[in-house]
């Protein structure tokens with residue numbers, strides 16, 4: 580097995596453990612300081628807890644519209660949401676949560692980075708690190724060289740890593756919402772109804788004629804940004820890449836090996852938690 584495949588297996592195992600902690604009702608035993616990762620996304624706010632050795636202990640998620648273009652636009656609501664998710668996790672885990680990391684899109688300025696950190700601090704956590712989102716994903720996936728493509732709510736983020744450093748980034752306004760828009764338009768239904776249909780795996784095959792052209796568009800965007808770079812592998816993360824067939828469309832279009840971890844929506848949040856230093 581090549582080293583990339585072994586790393587992906589380790590990441591998938593952690594993601595599966597996180598999912599079972601998120602869905603399980605029973606608290607799990609944990610030792611040492613607990614570290615929290617807070618991902619304030621355009622579509623979702625996700626909070627993940629790992630222990631000192633990086634084992635996932637819990638996680639919680641809520642859809643929210645408190646961030647736009649990587650910036651917190653609903654400050655008070657964002658604090659309330661993080662506080663409530665953290666309170667729920669503390670009750671379930673049975674231990675206090677004190678330290679955290681959070682993340683911002685690459686290239687975010689100092690003021691906006693501080694605003695994101697303030698949300699987490701105001702929710703009662705001490706922020707020990709603010710990392711950039713693709714670096715957080717790369718931490719979990721153990722990527723040092725390759726491209727992380729994050730198809731989130733409203734945008735696709737493209738981040739090229741070389742020797743563990745992000746050397747190129749871009750953000751383009753095509754994301755998960757666009758798959759919802761084409762579904763709503765085709766059936767003449769509301770965005771809420773379309774969203775509910777789109778996320779069902781068993782419906783996605785039937786929706787392929789609608790969704791594949793949007794995936795092709797994402798592939799074209801990625802191709803444009805990769806021009807001039809030699810990338811050994813493309814890592815797909817973010818909620819929208821869970822769509823059936825996304826991996827194949829990107830691989831076929833770009834002719835580069837593609838890795839899509841399980842539950843791609845959780846990759847960046849779990850990577851953020853792992854990026855919190857042990858105090």
Ligand SMILES: Nc1ncnc2c1ncn2[C@@H]1O[C@H](COP(=O)(O)OP(=O)(O)OP(=O)(O)O)[C@@H](O)[C@H]1O
Nearest residue numbers: 620621622623731732733755756778817818819821
């Ligand atoms: N199972 C699924 N199948 C298809 N799409 C999904 C699935 N689960 C979530 N999505 C889509 O993923 C998007 C949200 O992904 P994610 O939580 O990664 O975004 P975000 O981090 O909040 O946004 P951003 O990174 O752009 O700020 C939504 O558009 C949602 O419809």
Ligand SMILES: [Mg+2]
Nearest residue numbers: 620621731847
């Ligand atoms: Mg995101």
